[in-house]
Amino acid sequence: MRKGEQITGTAREKLAREMKEQYEGGRSIRAIAEAYGRSYGFVHRVLTETDVSLRGRGGEHPQRRLGTAAPSGR
Structure with a gap:
């Protein structure tokens, strides 16, 4: 496949199956795009066409409890 x-x-269809498998295995959209020489948008579109449940941005974030202030660093 040429760029x-x-x-x-x-x-x-074959490409979509491969990308879906990699994404569900934990690989990021950006990493998949780079590996295939495609744009982020292309990979995102292909994944949504395969009804993949997309992960949120930036990975996991610690939950902050309501009513507690962040550490001041002092």
């Missing part, structure tokens, strides 16, 4: 080449039909 920027339009991918349709069975080739796109």
Whole structure:
């Protein structure tokens, strides 16, 4: 597959399955895009076409309890 080449039909279905498997295995959209020489938007679109449940941005964040102030660093 050449960079920027339009991918349709069975080739796109195969690519979508591969990308879905990698994403569900924990790989990021950016890492998949880089590995395939595609844009972030292309990979995102392909994943949404396969009904993948996309993860939130930035990974996990610690939960802050309501009513507690953040440490001041003093």
